[in-house]
Amino acid sequence: MSLPSAYRKVIATQFSKRFREASQIVEVPLQPPKANEIVIRSRYAGVNATDVNISAGLYTPGSQPPIDLGAEMTGEVVAVGEEVSSFKVGDWAVSNTLGGYAEYVTIPARRAIPVPEASPEVLSLVVSGTTASIGLNTVGEMKSGETVLVTAAAGGTGQFAVQLAKLAGNQVIGTCGADDKIEMLNELGCDRVVQYRREDLGRVLSAEYPRGVDLVYESVGRQMFDTCVDHLAIRGRLVVIGYITEYLAPPEEMTSNRIYFKLLGKSASIRSMFLLHYMKQVPEHLARLLELYREGKVIVAVDPTGFVGVEQVADAVEYLHSGQSSGKVVVRFGA
Numbered sequence: 287m288s289l290p291s292a293y294r295k296v297i298a299t300q301f302s303k304r305f306r307e308a309s310q311i312v313e314v315p316l317q318p319p320k321a322n323e324i325v326i327r328s329r330y331a332g333v334n335a336t337d338v339n340i341s342a343g344l345y346t347p348g349s350q351p352p353i354d355l356g357a358e359m360t361g362e363v364v365a366v367g368e369e370v371s372s373f374k375v376g377d378w379a380v381s382n383t384l385g386g387y388a389e390y391v392t393i394p395a396r397r398a399i400p401v402p403e404a405s406p407e408v409l410s411l412v413v414s415g416t417t418a419s420i421g422l423n424t425v426g427e428m429k430s431g432e433t434v435l436v437t438a439a440a441g442g443t444g445q446f447a448v449q450l451a452k453l454a455g456n457q458v459i460g461t462c463g464a465d466d467k468i469e470m471l472n473e474l475g476c477d478r479v480v481q482y483r484r485e486d487l488g489r490v491l492s493a494e495y496p497r498g499v500d501l502v503y504e505s506v507g508r509q510m511f512d513t514c515v516d517h518l519a520i521r522g523r524l525v526v527i528g529y530i531t532e533y534l535a536p537p538e539e540m541t542s543n544r545i546y547f548k549l550l551g552k553s554a555s556i557r558s559m560f561l562l563h564y565m566k567q568v569p570e571h572l573a574r575l576l577e578l579y580r581e582g583k584v585i586v587a588v589d590p591t592g593f594v595g596v597e598q599v600a601d602a603v604e605y606l607h608s609g610q611s612s613g614k615v616v617v618r619f620g621a
């Protein structure tokens with residue numbers, strides 16, 4: 287297959303958390319790969335809450351715009367450098383390095399992940415799925431027979447946290463902010479769904495889980511974080527995965543006692559997990575997730591809204607931040 291001479295991608299021409307204002311679609315030449323590189327033609331790009339942090343320059347400290355946007359994509363390998371033996375033309379690959387919002391992505395072969403198919407489901411497992419798996423198992427030291435609380439449970443990464451916690455033999459509580467996500471969360475395995483706009487999470491936990499929660503997979507922040515900390519059980523662990531409520535709003539300044547007042551009396555702990563610091567663990571966790579997916583033990587919910595091409599990337603990012611999405615939000619490229 288001959289490669290086109292040019293392709294389009296989404297870059298930030300100024301740093302801003304307002305993704306649409308920061309970003310611009312540009313057309314650039316498509317160069318043949320260097321000896322150690324592969325060229326991937328995009329099928330799907332994954333949309334992430336943190337895209338607004340990337341467009342604000344927070345992932346590239348010290349750099350100046352322009353920078354490439356997008357954190358993950360999958361597609362078909364269409365060209366390989368002469369020294370590459372790990373991929374051949376026609377293979378499927380995932381890139382989880384910056385620059386995923388592009389019609390073609392060129393990366394060193396050692397940074398590409400081979401996958402069985404270039405589908406939204408498999409793409410979802412690579413970043414959102416491994417974040418949940420590493421966050422719960424490695425950082426959260428998840429066991430069986432515990433109570434596990436997942437916030438933003440119907441989201442891109444939350445859906446995997448729910449299923450992995452259930453598969454491990456735990457009682458799972460999931461939060462969401464809309465009624466139309468409740469059924470999905472029941473199907474994914476939640477024993478208790480808390481639609482936080484209808485029910486007060488703190489009250490539910492006090493009444494129904496008086497012993498507290500053993501493990502929290504927390505990605506919302508603000509009041510949700512505070513409530514989760516207040517309801518940790520003895521030796522409970524809370525893993526900070528994100529704090530989406532403060533990505534677009536100015537950070538809230540807090541005046542309160544230091545956090546150790548809440549932790550030591552319960553031997554509780556707060557940990558955090560940022561996938562970039564766990565890249566070496568990704569292949570092992572991805573292999574297990576792919577196996578579970580193949581066996582039908584883990585399902586992948588993909589948001590049905592059909593965003594297509596570089597033109598709709600900003601729409602997709604804004605949609606994710608509207609709180610309406612269920613499952614993984616993706617942008618489709620090509621046929």
Ligand SMILES: NC(=O)c1ccc[n+]([C@@H]2O[C@H](COP(=O)([O-])OP(=O)(O)OC[C@H]3O[C@@H](n4cnc5c(N)ncnc54)[C@H](OP(=O)(O)O)[C@@H]3O)[C@@H](O)[C@H]2O)c1
Nearest residue numbers: 334335438441442443462463505528529530559560561609
């Ligand atoms: N640490 C890591 O390496 C890592 C990797 C991947 C993702 N994350 C984090 O995981 C979280 C989820 O990311 P995602 O990409 O998978 O997104 P997502 O969960 O698919 O979408 C975001 C969801 O967050 C919930 N939400 C709560 N408060 C919100 C607010 N003020 N504005 C918008 N949404 C709000 C909404 O669901 P409900 O309100 O219905 O619950 C919304 O659907 C983010 O905090 C992200 O940064 C971290």
